[in-house]
Amino acid sequence: MLRIIFGADDLDRVRVAERPDMSMELSLSVHGLVSGHCDPRFQVWRNRLRASWNPRTALLFDLYTPSAIPEFLTVRRDPGATESATAEAPEEPLRDHLRSVGGTRQLSAFARSVAAGDRRARRLLGNVTADYQTRAIDPYRRQIETIVTTDHGRRRRLGEPDRVLASLHPSVSWRRPVLSFPLVGSCRHDIRLDGRGLLLQPCVFGPRRPVIARFEDPRQQPVLLYPARIGGPLQPEPEPTPSRNLTALLGQTRAAALEAIATHGPCSTKDLAGLLDISTASASEHATVLADSGLTTKDREGRTVTHRPTPLGRALLAGHLPPPTRRRASTAAPRGAAV
Incomplete structure (x- = not known):
């Protein structure tokens, strides 16, 4: 039996992960x-x-x-x-x-x-x-993301941490201040959160019962991995990927950034960093280059900057360029030319 013992402030520091790990x-x-x-x-x-x-x-x-x-x-x-x-x-x-x-x-x-x-x-x-x-x-990345974000929304609608903790899994028992569930074998282990709180991580490939991770380091917040609700079979979903030529032109990460903005946009810089698994500073740098090149646009609302693809950016991802804009022919003779 694993017992997770909550301190006075730990219940206020319980949160459900918004995205898959x-x-x-x-x-x-x-x-x-x-x-x-x-x-x-x-x-x-x-x-x-x-x-x-x-x-x-x-x-x-x-x-x-x-x-x-x-x-x-x-x-x-x-x-x-x-x-x-x-x-x-x-x-x-x-x-x-x-x-x-x-x-x-x-x-x-x-x-x-x-x-x-x-x-x-x-x-x-x-x-x-x-x-x-x-x-x-x-x-399966897109389906995994959908399953986890849906689970996050479901837990969030429950509201109070007590209701969230009690709803995680049939094997989990929540009686303040102790969350407990069986371990493999007959061993017993107690974990005191001591103000670190607890991250609840829905998992698609998770085992049939919850698992605790990252609890031994007192500087880290423990993570409780629990099986997310999967409606049906896990199926591969073809996801648009940048062509080799576009990757050679922009570089692997920048091409992936353009693809992520086109697929998930409009998205914030923080969202882009999460999609690419890079730092926010790196995501901001790549997004700025894409915007300066005319492949994306940036909109600012307060402190939040959102990114969306331009027609040129979408055309490059699709592997073709939009037709050039025709200029009207001038009827005036060039200066200095004979008529």
Whole structure:
């Protein structure tokens, strides 16, 4: 049994995440493959993944146990950025996790090399994570976002934190000041929030019961991962992506920014940063270049700047240019010309 004990101010610091945590979705999806859970709603996802399976993906399995999920795998909008960020993951969380894995079974040669900080192993980890992302996460990104944002709206309509906490899952019990639910096995563990509050993260690939994460560091807010309500099978949805020529012209991230603005716009700079998994400052820089190039426009309301695509921006994404505007021919003779 896990008991999360709330202090005097913790209930006021409970919030439901507005957007999915794609890094956690990736980690949880691999955990589902490792554990062998066969939820029929993920059968299409499994079949498509099996058809395009890269044998090297099995290296990720070396980082899991039934109860240990690596939190250092990182997902960015651009798989190239995913590869770099995962390969450069902070040493301490990575080693702590693999130490816990090694306490239950013998580590593989790959896991030992990653734990030792071997550069080739770390680059391989980043490469495998990015490759898995393109097959297992990116084709379903839009549906995942819709499911999570819908769940957020549903919890928000409940209003009071007490009602939200009591509605999370049938296995969860909320009796002030304790939130409790069963753990794997018969172990018992108490977590005191001590003013940190609690982030409630709806997850599409989440396990069948809630899971607590990021609770050991007193400087971090703990995250309670709980299964979001999924109406039907998870289906890939083709999403427009910038052409190779446009990516070569603008660069990977800037082309992705134009695509995100066209797909989700009008959106704020903060929204754009979230869509691209980059900092707000970087999103602002890319949006400014796009606007200065005539591919997007910027509207300001108070302190909020929103971005929307121009016809030229949409035309570039579609792979063609709009017809040029015809100028009326002048009937006047050029100065100095003979008539």
